[in-house]
Amino acid sequence: MTAFRQYFEDHPEIFAALVAAIAVLGGLLGSVIGAKIQADGGRDQAAAAREAAQIAAEAQRVAALWSVRQLQVAEFIRSARAMMAVCNGIYRSDDDAESRRARVDAASREMALREAEIRLIAPAKVAHAATEVAKATQKAYLGAMRWGPLAGGRVALKRLCNSEDEAVRREARAAMRVLDDEGSSWSVRRQALSTVDGLSGEHIRRLSEPPTKPMQRIVEGMHAHQREVDSKMGKLLEAARVMLRSDDDVLPVVPTPEQRRRWWRAA
Structure with missing residues (x-):
């Protein structure tokens, strides 16, 4: 070691050159290590940026789907209730057949459209529940079209029974007594009803x-x-609340980038 030191003392120019070479090599090594660290950091940042963009896009998609599902279920429920209001109104209305069918057909078409939309965007359980509601309203529709006009005719006759016109009131009450007699024949009933001013041909x-x-x-x-x-509607509402996470009082969320990285580390 002493000889080695003595050699460099006797040849200072070689020592200086060696120190310079070591300094250059150290600088190069530091640059290489620094570049590698910087490159790794850049790749991590790029990966994190891509992941954040994917998570943001997924969050937007989930939020948009949640909003669409909420809107479509609400619109379907509204249309089903409107359909039932029209059907039930037939039993209490003395409208003519053309007007009545136009209202029912319009309500039925809208409900069918809303059901189709739910079947496209909602989970199977919600779609099935909506179909069950549609089937129940269809049964109500058939019943209303079959028996509603008869009940509506009774409504019209009862209204005429309270007419301010004494003659109309007398004829209407006489016709009502004939209808209440279950043994009356078709011809007797028709004759009694034909005398009442204010009943349509369909009513008669x-x-x-x-x-x-x-x-x-x-x-x-x-x-x-x-x-x-109402029973089928209750099941639809229950399924829709589960789909929309109504009890959580929040929109569906996806993990943040930091949450995902922690999960990866744990795995």
Whole structure:
């Protein structure tokens, strides 16, 4: 070691050159290590940026889907209730057949459209529940179209029974007594109804038909259809609340980049 030191003392120019070479090599090594660290950091930053962009896009997609599902379920429920309001109104209305069918057809088309939209964007359980509601309203629709006009004719006749015109009131009450007589024939019923000023031809035709079902059972059938729709609607609401995470009171979320990295480290 002493000889080595003595050599450099005797040859200072070689020592200086060696020190310079070591300094250059050290600088080069430092540059290489620094560049590698910087490159690794850049790759990590780029990967984190890509991941953050993917998570943000996923969060936007989930939030948008949540909003669409919430809107479509709400619109379907509204259309189903509107459909039932139209069907139930037939039992209490004395509108003509054309006007009545136009209202029902419009409500039915809208509900069918809303159901199709739910089947496209909602989970299977919600779509199935919506279909069950649609089936129940369809049964209510068929019942209303079959028995509603008869009940509506009774409504019209009862209204005429309270007419301010004494002659109309007398004829309407006489016709009502004939209808309440279950043994009255078609011809007798039609003759009595034809004398009432204010009844449409459809009212007279429907009220003249043999009473195949008592009015009380017709009204009970209307209420039964409403109960069935309400029951199916309750199941739809329950499934929709689960889908929309209503009890959590928050929008669906996706993990943040930091949460995902912690999960990867744990794995």
